[in-house]
Amino acid sequence: xxxxxxxxxxxxxxxxxxxxxxxxxxxxxxxxxxxxxxxxxxxxxxxxxxxxxxxxxxxxxxxxxxxxxxxxxxxxxxxxxxxxxxxxxxxxxxxxxxxxxxxxxxxxxxxxxxxxxxxxxxxxxxxxxxxxxxxxxxxxxxxxxxxxxxxxxxxxxxxxxxxxxxxxxxxxxxxxxxxxxxxxxxxxxxxxxxxxxxxxxxxxxxxxxxxxxxxxxxxxxxxxxxxxxxxxxxxxxxxxxxxxxxxxxxxxxxxxxxxxxxxxxxxxxxxxxxxxxxxxxxxxxxxxxxxxxxxxxxxxxxxxxxxxxxxxxxxxxxxxxxxxxxxxxxxxxxxxxxxxxxxxxxxxxxxxxxxxxxxxxxxxxxxxxxxxxxxxxxxxxxxxxxxxxxxxxxxxxxxxxxxxxxxxxxxxxxxxxx
Numbered sequence: 001x002x003x004x005x006x007x008x009x010x011x012x013x014x015x016x017x018x019x020x021x022x023x024x025x026x027x028x029x030x031x032x033x034x035x036x037x038x039x040x041x042x043x044x045x046x047x048x049x050x051x052x053x054x055x056x057x058x059x060x061x062x063x064x065x066x067x068x069x070x071x072x073x074x075x076x077x078x079x080x081x082x083x084x085x086x087x088x089x090x091x092x093x094x095x096x097x098x099x100x101x102x103x104x105x106x107x108x109x110x111x112x113x114x115x116x117x118x119x120x121x122x123x124x125x126x127x128x129x130x131x132x133x134x135x136x137x138x139x140x141x142x143x144x145x146x147x148x149x150x151x152x153x154x155x156x157x158x159x160x161x162x163x164x165x166x167x168x169x170x171x172x173x174x175x176x177x178x179x180x181x182x183x184x185x186x187x188x189x190x191x192x193x194x195x196x197x198x199x200x201x202x203x204x205x206x207x208x209x210x211x212x213x214x215x216x217x218x219x220x221x222x223x224x225x226x227x228x229x230x231x232x233x234x235x236x237x238x239x240x241x242x243x244x245x246x247x248x249x250x251x252x253x254x255x256x257x258x259x260x261x262x263x264x265x266x267x268x269x270x271x272x273x274x275x276x277x278x279x280x281x282x283x284x285x286x287x288x289x290x291x292x293x294x295x296x297x298x299x300x301x302x303x304x305x306x307x308x309x310x311x312x313x314x315x316x317x318x319x320x321x322x323x324x325x326x327x328x329x330x331x332x333x334x335x336x337x338x339x340x341x342x343x344x345x346x347x348x349x350x351x352x353x354x355x356x357x358x359x360x361x362x363x364x365x366x367x368x369x370x371x372x373x374x375x376x377x378x379x380x381x382x383x384x385x386x387x388x389x390x391x392x393x394x395x396x397x398x399x400x401x402x403x404x405x406x407x408x409x410x411x412x413x414x415x416x417x418x
Contacts, residue, residue, distance in 0.1 A: 005026045010030050012202070013254070013378050013389050017250050017392065022215050041254055044200070045310060047197045047303060050139060051191070054162065057382055059102070074325050097362065106362070117389065137290065139291065140290075141294045144186060149189075152188070153168050159191070168187065180287065183338065224239045231371065270380055272357065274316060276353045285340050287307060309346070331343065356382050364378070366378050378395075
C-alpha cells in the first residue's frame, strides 16, 4: 500500500511538491486554508524564472540601502515601525548574513537551483500540455542611470565567473531589442537563461492535473495543529476537529509556515514581505523581454497580451491593507523607464498584493525536521517561489522517499537558526 503524504499549503511550492510526490507513487492530500478561487502570493507575482538572481537577498550594502530608502514612502523597501521581538531578531540575523562570504557560499547553490527549476519548467510545459504561457525569452536588467549600469555590469561579471551568460547593453542596444515600447534607460544587462510564465495559469493547470491524478485537494481547510508522538507526526488536526492521518507531512504554507511549525519545536525565522502588482490587460505599448527596473527594483513581465508590473518589499506583518504610497512608487518607476506608457492605464489597472515568505539569510528552508522523522519543510523562498517551485517539489519528493537529493541542500537546513 502506498504511503500517504499530507502537504500543508496549496501555494505553488505545495502544489509542485504534491505533483512530484504523486509521480513518485505516494498518495497525497493537500490542505489549504483558502478557497479554490483565490489570489495568493503564487498567483499575482511577476512569474519570472530567474537563474540571474543568484545573489541572496541578504548581501553587502542591502541594509544601508534599505535605511536610505526608509525615508521615502514610495521607495522599493519599507518597514512598518513596531516593537516586535520577532522583527528585531529577524533584522539582526539579516544584517549578520549580509556578507561577501555569504554571497560567495550561496550564489552557486541558488544558480544551480534556479537552472534545475528552469529545466523542470521546460519538462512541465510538455507534461502538462502547456497552457501557462511559458517562454524562454531571458530577462533584461534595465538601468536608468550610468551608475546603475555599472553596478549591474559588476553582477554580470560575477555571473560570468559562475559560468552563466550575460550581455551588457548600452541604451541604443537595449532600445533596439524592444521596438514595441519606448525606453528611457542608460542601458541594461541581458540574461538569456531566464524564462517567464503566467503564474495564475500555471496554478490552474497544475491543480487540474493533480485532481486528475487522484490527489485530494481540500480547499477551505484550516490547520489547527498536529498530533505527534515519539518523534513522529501522526496526523494533521484541522479546524473542524478531524485528524488527517499521515505517514509523512510536508509543511509548505508560505509565510504562515513558521507559526505552524513552532508547536513542533522548529524555529523558522521569517517575515511576510508584502509585494504589489498591477496588471494592464491591453497596454498601449508592448514589452518583449521581461525586465527588472534595476534602480527601482520593479519587475515587468509580458503575459500573453497583458503586462504585469510589480515590486516593493514591505515588512508590515500580516497587514492586509494596501499602502497607496507603495503602489504609486511602482507606477512612478514604470513611467520613468517607459515614458510612452500613460499614467491612466497604470492607475486603472487591477491591483494585487501578497505576502512573500522571507528568511533572514535570503535562502529557503528545505529539509527534514531534526525533531520528527516524518516531517519535511519547504518554505522561505521570498521572491523566488515561482522560480524555485519545481526543483523544490522534486527535492521534497526525494527527501520524503529517503533518496539522496539531486542537489546538496545542506545550506538550506531547517534548523540553521536553532
